[in-house]
Amino acid sequence: MNCHFDVPALPPVSQPEAMARLQSILLDDVEHWMGPRDRSDACLPPGFRAGPAWAWMTPLGAIAELSPESAQSWQFAVFELAHECVHLANRPLGGASRMEEGAATLYGLPACISIFDGRFLPVLKNGDPYADAMRLVSRMGRQPMAALKAVRREAGNFRYSTPQIVVEAVPGIDHSLAHRLCARFTEALT
Numbered sequence: 786m787n788c789h790f791d792v793p794a795l796p797p798v799s800q801p802e803a804m805a806r807l808q809s810i811l812l813d814d815v816e817h818w819m820g821p822r823d824r825s826d827a828c829l830p831p832g833f834r835a836g837p838a839w840a841w842m843t844p845l846g847a848i849a850e851l852s853p854e855s856a857q858s859w860q861f862a863v864f865e866l867a868h869e870c871v872h873l874a875n876r877p878l879g880g881a882s883r884m885e886e887g888a889a890t891l892y893g894l895p896a897c898i899s900i901f902d903g904r905f906l907p908v909l910k911n912g913d914p915y916a917d918a919m920r921l922v923s924r925m926g927r928q929p930m931a932a933l934k935a936v937r938r939e940a941g942n943f944r945y946s947t948p949q950i951v952v953e954a955v956p957g958i959d960h961s962l963a964h965r966l967c968a969r970f971t972e973a974l975t
């Protein structure tokens with residue numbers, strides 16, 4: 786799917802309406818790639834914070850808050866918000882598996898390619914745990930996004946995925962890979 790978003794000339798932090806529009810475009814695109822999103826609570830317009838990007842549940846609904854780099858750069862903002870939109874689509878938030886973090890990181894790439902027309906691609910450093918999780922997801926088959934969608938179709942959500950569900954949803958997948966994908970992201974990669 787091609788996401789169309791007119792990138793404003795002014796920085797993201799000064800463009801709340803454009804940020805809200807971008808989030809809505811990305812959430813629709815996440816559904817296209819990975820299947821229906823969680824709509825159990827409201828999704829608030831995105832914001833910014835002093836630390837790294839995250840998504841969390843406020844009393845009023847779920848919100849993605851992006852890093853100071855994203856406040857100033859549309860390239861960072863698109864990459865970070867694309868990642869957080871995968872989390873917003875897979876609630877409850879927090880305690881994500883390697884599969885969910887890998888999917889979120891992987892999805893940032895087509896989102897950036899689509900919105901910046903191939904002129905910007907984020908660089909992921911070797912040894913970055915998010916890049917490692919993305920590599921695990923990339924091993925799910927020739928079309929990792931389709932494999933992720935199949936897992937979500939069976940499990941309802943990344944959170945409820947088990948190695949058994951992954952093995953059933955993705956024919957031919959290695960069993961040890963299925964276990965590694967379902968482990969919590971915060972556990973050391975093995």
Ligand SMILES: [Zn+2]
Binds near residue numbers: 868872881886889
């Ligand atoms: Zn994440």
